[in-house]
Amino acid sequence: MNSQVEILAFCADRISGLRTALESAAVDITKGTDISVLSKITRSEFDSNACFRLLTTAGYPAGFPDILDKALHFLKNPNPHQENRQTANGIFFGQSAPDGKLAFMFPGQGSQYPYMGFGLENVSDEAKKIIKTAEQAFSCTPCLMSRIHPQAGVPAKPSNEETAALQQTDVAQPAIGALSLIMLDILKKYGISADAACGHSFGELTALCAAQRIREEEFMWLAVKRGKLMAAAGEKSGDSGGMLAIKAPAETIENMIQENRADLVLANKNSPNQGVVSGPLDEIEKMRKICRKNRIISARLPVSAAFHSRLVMDAAEPFKKAVMGIPFYPGKIPVYSNTTALPYPGDTDAARLLLGDHLVWPVNFTDEITNMYKAGVRTFIEIGPKAVLTGLVKSILSGLPHEAFSVDASGGRRPAPLDLAGAICKTAALGYKVDLKNWAGAFLPFS
Secondary structure, three states, X not given: OEEEEEEEEEEEOOHHHHHHHHHHHHHHHHOOOOHHHHHHHHHHHOOOOOOEEEEEEEEEOOOHHHHHHHHHHHHOOOOOOOOOEEEEOOEEEEEOOOOOEEEEEEOOOOOOOOOOOOOHHHOOOOHHHHHHHHHHXXXXXXXXXXXXXXXXXXXXXXXXXXXXXXXXXXXXXXXXXXXXXXXXXXXXXXXXXXXXXXXXXXXXXXXXXXXXXOOHHHHHHHHHHHHHHHHHOOOOOOOOOEEEEEOOOHHHHHHHHHHOOOOOEEEEEEEOOEEEEEEOHHHHHHHHHHHHHOOOOEEEOOOOOOOOOHHHHHHHHHHHHHHHOOOOXXXXXXXXXXXXXXXXXXXXXXXXXXXXXXXXXXXXXXXXXXXXXXXXEEEEEEOOOOOHHHHHHHHHOOOOOOEEEEOOOOOOOOOXXXXXXXXXXXXXXOOOOOOOOOOOOOEEEOO
């Protein structure tokens, strides 16, 4: 059967007014008022500037009576409005004005999974255009969307072969890029905009597109080009390498590399307590055993090459040539660089040079997020599959006031439209401008 996700949105200048609004909605539901009609009314009256805001999401029609009871219980607690927060799955509360600027961030390879974003193409106004642009750039059989959604209808448990196919660099990068643009279009549809942007590795290209430094057509072309070049890198040596995430400070990882004379590089400084090494597969396996011996947590990343290492040097020069051949534009918002941890230069030639050398330099995500925070960013929305960057931001900014969440918070464990609704509600609860009037009650496929 089909269900759909609905949003009820309440606001008031006093907490007592918010409680009264929820109680009235609960009574209306018990009297048989159609929830889709009721939710439309509440969304049309919602004001992000109100002192107190509470939004709920649930599958309609079954989920709302229970979730409203939970929301009312929350509001009756002694101190319900101490902070902006998600009180439980499907309930989002906030008060006062936003604390600071909002930034979009875009994930890179490793976040992909089969059926990611399933159903969101029906929510995005531009999805068909984005998919067409992606397919024209990809130009392979089977097509890109069939790799992302291997079977039509209700998402099935993906086979090992389907997972492995999407993991290939030349597929994963344009796939992540296309889904990220669809998610971005949906947020724009509801009036959500950013003051800055960043991305992790491949995601930096998406951030540049989101900021209108490069156009969608050139972005998808570059995504495909980058993926193919990196997939082919290492063919001469017969070892494209791999990557290993290590739960330890960067200094500890660097010492481990030097002490064991490992042919590896610290490719990603992801957080104060996590880094990623990159290099030949036998060296990756050796480092994995060293970590296990020293009781340090490590995990192989689902990538098909040793990114940001000498093993992808064959891809660096042709990628740079490709970047130098596309137009760059001034852009609408600053995009922070993995390489410098600072905003991209305004000069278009300098910006092209920075992106052109992107493959050969390590990713300094830790300093990048720290500098964005220093510039006033307090809310980070991850746009793309999974919530890897959300976790990294929380680690980097631990102990500092901030918000970080993903449009794909469950990573496929819940229907994508339900996660989407949650991200929109979270943004509205925090007090950022959101236009809820046109929420279409996205359908959720269930088996």
